Amino acid sequence: GENVEQHPSTLSVQEGDSAVIKCTYSDSASNYFPWYKQELGKRPQLIIDIRSNVGEKKDQRIAVTLNKTAKHFSLHITETQPEDSAVYFCAASSPNTNAGKSTFGDGTTLTVKP
Amino acid sequence: SQTIHQWPATLVQPVGSPLSLECTVEGTSNPNLYWYRQAAGRGLQLLFYSIGIDQISSEVPQNLSASRPQDRQFILSSKKLLLSDSGFYLCAWSPRTPGEAFFGQGTRLTVV
Numbered sequence: 153g154e155n156v157e158q159h160p161s162t163l164s165v166q167e168g169d170s171a172v173i174k175c176t177y178s179d180s181a182s183n184y185f186p187w188y189k190q191e192l193g194k195r196p197q198l199i200i201d202i203r204s205n206v207g208e209k210k211d212q213r214i215a216v217t218l219n220k221t222a223k224h225f226s227l228h229i230t231e232t233q234p235e236d237s238a239v240y241f242c243a244a245s246s247p248n249t250n251a252g253k254s255t256f257g258d259g260t261t262l263t264v265k266p
Numbered sequence: 267s268q269t270i271h272q273w274p275a276t277l278v279q280p281v282g283s284p285l286s287l288e289c290t291v292e293g294t295s296n297p298n299l300y301w302y303r304q305a306a307g308r309g310l311q312l313l314f315y316s317i318g319i320d321q322i323s324s325e326v327p328q329n330l331s332a333s334r335p336q337d338r339q340f341i342l343s344s345k346k347l348l349l350s351d352s353g354f355y356l357c358a359w360s361p362r363t364p365g366e367a368f369f370g371q372g373t374r375l376t377v378v
Contacts, residue, residue: 233358
């Protein structure tokens with residue numbers, strides 16, 4: 153089945169700096185790659201996603217890049233703010249495996265210091 | 267629009283007592299359903315997922331079981347809780363083709 157690895161597990165940046173979180177996946181048939189943000193005590197919620205037919209997607213300060221050849225994708229947050237502090241999860245899913253079951257990375261705890 | 271309901275939000279149970287957490291989805295049919303557990307400051311541990319009624323896959327051997335008696339209902343159960351069952355339990359659904367996963371509000375279970 154699919155295996156998703158996420159790095160780093162913790163990341164601390166100064167307010168205004170950029171943050172990058174990387175994920176690799178194993179199933180070359182995976183075609184959907186979402187990123188979720190989980191604030192303390194709350195449920196994970198989608199912040200951005202990308203499908204395999206594009207290499208990059210941007211939404212204001214957040215961007216995701218995908219390298220299908222290398223089977224990795226990354227989340228980029230620019231001009232970080234304290235409210236960006238949260239746990240971020242990447243995921244991957246394949247149409248060929250278990251009806252599109254989502255496989256999550258282990259999460260990255262991002263701390264933005266004011 | 268689709269919604270997911272998970273209850274209760276918090277639960278304190280004694281060791282050895284039974285458990286039943288329920289999750290229902292509205293506004294979609296034939297969803298993939300998931301139960302995750304999250305220890306404090308840790309990642310999402312997939313416990314069970316289901317691609318259809320009575321089709322349950324267990325990811326991790328444990329003291330818990332899951333059932334899907336109806337298309338949009340997913341139940342997490344235990345006959346006898348252990349201290350190690352404490353954690354934040356999340357139900358989620360995703361469409362049958364790869365797409366966004368939607369999470370319930372979560373249940374914070376404390377076994378005492």
